[in-house]
Amino acid sequence: MQLQLISFVLIILHCMDYTGCQQHSSSRHRQHKQISGVSSGCQQGGCLTCSDYNGCLSCKPRFFMHLERIGMKQIGVCMTSCPPGFYGTRSPERNTCTKCRSECDSCFNKNFCTRCRAGFYLHLGKCQENCPEGLVRSDTQRECVPRCPVECEACVNSETCTRCRTGLYQLSGRCHHICPEEYEPNDKLMECTLQVHCEVGEWSEWSPCSRTGRTCGFKRGQETRTRQVLQYSSAFGNPCPEISEINECLVKRRKCPGGRRKNERRERRNRNNRKDKENPEGRRERKRERERERERDTASTPSLPPLRECLC
Secondary structure (H helix, E strand, O other): HHHHHHHHHHHHHHHHHHHHHHHHHHHHHHHHHHHHHHHOOHOOEEEEEEOOOOEEEEEEEOOOOEEEEEOOEEEEEEEEEOOOOEEEOOOOOOEEEEEEOEEEEHHHHHHHHEEEOOOOOEEEOOOEOOOOOEEEEEEOOEEEOOOOOEEEEEEEEEEEEEOOOOOEEEEEEEEOOOOOOOOHHHOOEEEEOOOOOOOEEOOOOOOEEEEEEEEEOOEEEEEEEEEEEEEEOOOHHHHHHEEEEEEEEEOOOOOOOOOHHHHHHHHHHHHHHHHHOOHHHHHHHHHHHHHHHHHHHHHHHHOOOOOOOOOO
């Protein structure tokens, strides 16, 4: 009986010793896997310690620990900033990514949303299904926005329109029936655009004094000057001023080169005119003489035979 009792005690002690060894061996195995992870995967990213099975176990300073779910398993990842739907919290022990509230798409902390998920509307950091009085829901922004002014079709807030009603022109977020001073309506864009005024350059030098294209043989003539248009005006801008000017001018009268014969004919006519005034009979005589010369010229010119139609 005593031998049986002693044998039973020895068996129990042996089993306890085996269990301790097994636990110690398992602990050493996990430690070996963690250390091996430090030498391989932990060198990448912000991991400080990691394991092959659980990913990052701790992060380097300034990094956030984020648990990514892959099927039924969660893997630790170290990130410089938390992904959408999570916000970062810092503590002396570790920095972690915490999930936002269920109605938030993104948030600053657990009490302040920055964007809501579909069906909720942001107002003062809270996501809610209905907006307070005086505000309306914006499905595009997922926010509670003020009602637009009467003249707006779309707006950012109660003071800034993004599109005006028909017949109104937009300028700096406001809608106008008539554009302000220095602006003009643009019917294509339905906006008030800044007026463009005409701009011209400097006057050119005066041209030489001339008359019927000549610069000699006269006393009174004209001189001209011009300037270039640098910027044409818009529809309601100031129009361009005159770009050319003509001025009367006087020159010292001088004879034109090669104009001696013309001057002689002019002087001969002038003498004849003076004589005609003094002697009317002589004027009639010269007229008859010219008519006789014309008749002689006509008689001496041979007449041409009439043209016949060619039947070719």
